[in-house]
Amino acid sequence: MHTGTHPFGPLDFQLVLLRRMADHQPGLVEDARHELSVTLAEMREANRRWQAMLRSPRARGTVARYRSVLGPPETSARRRIGDLECDALAWPVPLWPDLRFEVLTAPGGAVWNEWLVRAPGAPGPELRTTDDLRPWSCTVDEVARAFAPVRPMEGTAPTRWRLGMTLPDGRACVAEFTWGLLQRVQFPDGS
16 A cells, blocks of 8 residues: 655656546546556545645755656657757656656756657557547647647646647547547537
């Protein structure tokens, strides 16, 4: 049994990711929770502790917090996005072995983005139709490339993204992501 007395680590962080995903995919989250052998109470406690770390007057900077929770990044690289340069730090996430948790930081350490991305060398899904857009199967970046052009839209929470797009069959839809991982696709007609 995990309690609030153990150091907050990678398992707890995965529970934080799952907690936000439970709003859209409770069944997948329940399956993942069982795979991780944790109780619902333990998941809630991990989220409570994470929120306390975020709000603490002694809170560490975002990158320092991730390093303390996840350890040293598996990879660290300079990346250019348009005219801007940033550092891309990535950590493995055992629950999703083909993904990495990526943090993009500006010069000086400000965090621009925090989300799940495909691991280098891991094959991404073939995305061609609505049927290929299954929950937890793809990332924001993969959907944006496969169904370009897409329209970034405001998410419903800080860890959420939405992309408006038109599928090859001509139907408009909105793909919703939590921590960068696809949760659901919604159509204007409610289907």
